[in-house]
Amino acid sequence: MRYLFEEYAFDTDRRELHRDADLVPVTPQVFDLLDYLIRNRERVVSKDELINAIWDGRSVSDAALTTRLNVARSTIGDSGEEQRLIRTLPRKGFRFVGSVREANEASTALAPSDDESSNRPLTVPERPSIAVLPFQNMSGDPEQEYFADGMVEEITTALSRFRWLFVIARNSSFTFKGRAIDIKEVGRKLGVRYVLEGSVRRRRARSASRGS
Incomplete structure (x- = not known):
């Protein structure tokens, strides 16, 4: 699946992040964190759920989690102060709030069309x-x-x-x-x-x- 937001393309199958035509380097753990937040963008993800998903339930300090979130934000041009894409909700969790479009939706025939490419x-x-x-x-x-x-x-x-x-x-x-x-x-x-x-x-x- 390719998720498109702002000037970024997030490819979960190839595990690549692109900014326009440029490949953005991202560590596996930060990639997994972004992947989980983007896939669950319709809801707030709790701290415990995020730790369980990314760190397999291992003990992780709040400082370590904050560091990874800040790296994830920086990777996609966001920041802890701005929180334009990844928002922290005190005592609730985190949510990806950026506008996301799934690349597959553009090529999926969800309605009748004369365009053969849609099929x-x-x-x-x-x-x-x-x-x-x-x-x-x-x-x-x-x-x-x-x-x-x-x-x-x-x-x-x-x-x-x-x-x-x-x-x-x-x-x-x-x-x-x-x-x-x-x-x-x-x-x-x-x-x-x-x-x-x-x-x-x-x-x-x-x-x-x-x-x-």
């Missing part, structure tokens, strides 16, 4: 890859859509914590919401080996009364 299959990453599609709401209650969508978002978030697994972002998967789809075609369009789909039904709790 070209994407390159499937070498590591295991998966897309979690919106679940079908089987309750018959439109108000339960948020429950089905929330469940998909939780599953996507949980899967994204595995660094060896390539997970398609929620905004890409949800372009298929409410559409009749072919699983093989979805996998081809999103460039993944596996596609998870499902349905969910939420039953309301019933209260029972007993007469005397």
